[in-house]
Amino acid sequence: MRVLACRGELTPTPRPCAFVMTGRVRTLVGRLPSSLRGVSSIVAGSAIGQGLVILAYPLLTRLYDPAEFGLLTVFTAVVGLVGVVSTAALEYAVPIPVEDSQAASVAWAGLGWVALTGLLTAALGPLLAGPLSDLLGVPRLADVWWLVALSVVVLGTYLLLSEWMTRSREYGALGRRNALQGIGQAGSQIAFGVAGAGALGLLSGFGIGRLAAMGGLFSRRGLLRQPWPGRRAIIAALRRFRRFPLVAMPSRLINSAGLDTPLLVVSALYGDVRAGLLGLTVRVVSGPAALIGEAVTKVFVGDSSSELRDRKSTMGASVRSNVGRMLMLGVVPALVLLLFAPNLFGWVFGPEWTEAGEYARLLAPAYLAQFAIAPVSPALMLLERQGRLLGWSVWRLVLAAGGPAVCGLAGAPILTAVLVLSAAQVTSYVLMYFLCVRAADASDASGASL
Template sequence: MNNTPLLENAGIMTRVKKFFFGKTFIRNVLVLTGGTAFAQLLVVAVSPLLTRMYGPDDFGTLAVYASLLSVLAVIASLRYELAILLPEKEEDAANIMVLSLLTLVGMTALTGTFVWMFGDVLVQWVNAPALGPYLWLLPCSVFGVGLYQILNYWSVRKREFGRVAATKVRQSTTQVITQIACGLMAWRPLGLLLGDAIGRIGGSGTLARNVLRTDRESLRAVCGARMKQMAVRYKRFPLLTSFSSLFNSAGLQLPPLLLVAFFGTQIGGFYALVQRVVGAPMTMVGQSVAQVFFGESARLARENPKELKKLYFKAAGKLLLFGGIPIGLLALIAPWAFELIFGDAWKEAGVYIQIMAPGFIAQFVVVPLSQTLNMLERQGIQLAWDIFRFVVIIGGLVLSSVLKLPAREAIIIYGAGMFVCYVVLFFLSARAVIQHFRKGIQHEQHQE
């Protein structure tokens, strides 16, 4: 009996199993992205219902609110939460976590003061008067998002990826239930805003209870003097990374604000649906991969720079495979599919997906790897890139307005700028990884 085909099939299955489950990194990515993917599928699944409860103007208002929140959320704890992954000692990481929480309280108070004093001016500037009565949600959301980020990074450090994945599902479930319930009561646009705010906070209680139950020994080591030491040790995060993250978030979140300001809330609503159906799921999956990658790469940077180099390029290749094909296929049918699924008024949003597909693919590949420069403490390069991306993206949209270009042409300029900027970041990060690898080799040779 010829067993060759059987052996070949077994060999193929072994390679497939190794590809997906052979290493801890891949298993952790699959756990975290599995929960995230399910959560985002839930959001996408109810979108056809929501687009019949809420109009493009309502989604445009949501886009403005989400953009403001995202810009503020990245500096909610001045990026100290990223440093939670770096110390070798659990006690030091616990001090950074508490330091991040105290910073979050202060930043939330500042946000509330700003909204109280300048809320009316802000609403006029972004051309979204419907948002005015609901700006009080902004500081509440900043605290909720910041709290979740801090507890999330602690859980990633502890490799509790299953628990984090469960909270992602809880967030999306809470969000869609709130938005549907408010839509049935015709609370427009409050329902979209309230659902977004509640959804972002969801899961924090679960993570907090777990920390208090399992990490009390580490928390007992928290003290003012040690927190001060950690604040100084990782000062590059608030001094450089926070500014870098602010420019990064502004480059991502100002476009919907500018689209609303330059072209009206309807165009902003089309863009918001694109982000909801494609951008948000892609970003959340990318962030899940990024958290695993950051945790694993931080360990490899200390212990095995050679493996860090392999991990970087292998992760990039797999992201290109798993992101490029679905996004490309979606772009082919997007206008027809959006008109069929979401209604006649939303066909233009499908055209936007076709225009932005190359930029979305580049974003999907690079965003999960985007903390590489911060992890290697090359924050200066990261800051320079974030400023570069901000100038390219925002400058392109402002130029479109000055030249009085149609909205579609503005989206073309925006999509092209996205693609170029993410390709540049990929090669900057790759160069830093290779330099770190060479430095590790030189260190080993010196010890010999």
């Protein structure tokens, strides 16, 4: 029996489905809690998109060499760092307003920031691209700086539209978004590789995937279907949520740097080949984790923001239960990496990628901690505890980037640097868990006393 979930649960007027659930299957799905239905909707699309991306890697590692993957690693890190600044962190404010009109004002203000950041990135290219590329050990980055600026605009727009769909609980649209992203990214990278486009084809897939994903966001309740808020409303929204660009944006940048800067440090101190090996490790291991983790994050933000608007007091329990479930789900894959990662990587991706499996083995505890705790980290943003998040982000950046940097400058082997990175990430995410629990419990106590 072929089953396709209907969207009637998510929109006021149900739309016809290509296939209709009948009998016992329909009854069972209808009885699922709303949060589980949201997770399943997102996971269904993510399974297609991320599944295609992951399945493409054994082919991509035979179409592109480790040095080209090293350029991709540096490229995506630079785009990611600039991209998170491009929104001024206003995407985090989108789920908060009670009225959709005010939320639309926030989102349009964020899109304005994205456009300005893209133009500034392109304008600074002639001055910064060459020196930065040499510093990071990838001179070819300067030749594709135009693609960096374009990808920043695509990424910033993608982030803002995603949060709008999270606010309106359009989990089905988010699932389609995830599927289209994977199809666009994997398909373009394979096509360019077969055509002999070289590293440019590998880099282009990053933006193409996210550009294709925007097709899944033009739903009936999407941002582009909302009335234009007007200049005064946008300015008023910026004043109301000014702490996001003033405090949350630096926090978001530092938080992103905690993930991306270690890759840049490895590229600068150990070379682009090692950066390519580590970059593949990050993508292969984090891809399946993101399949579930992103879905849980979106539903956690959607449900928690709705409960906060209704002044309910259950966020503390939600944080604990989500982390507990994710730990139980992630422990088995982490053990597989610890025991078999080098042999698996060499067999799946080719002998020259066996060293990447050694990195995966050392990073397994860090990925387990990230998988379990990262999905509830938006609790600090929802509760407007931007200062605590900023402090945590600085702490993680110092540990995650400083440790490998000291190892590289001291001449330590790359495996030592990766081990230090893993320990830094585990320590950081454990601290994040306690910060979220404390903030959520305080919010629950305050809400219960009203």
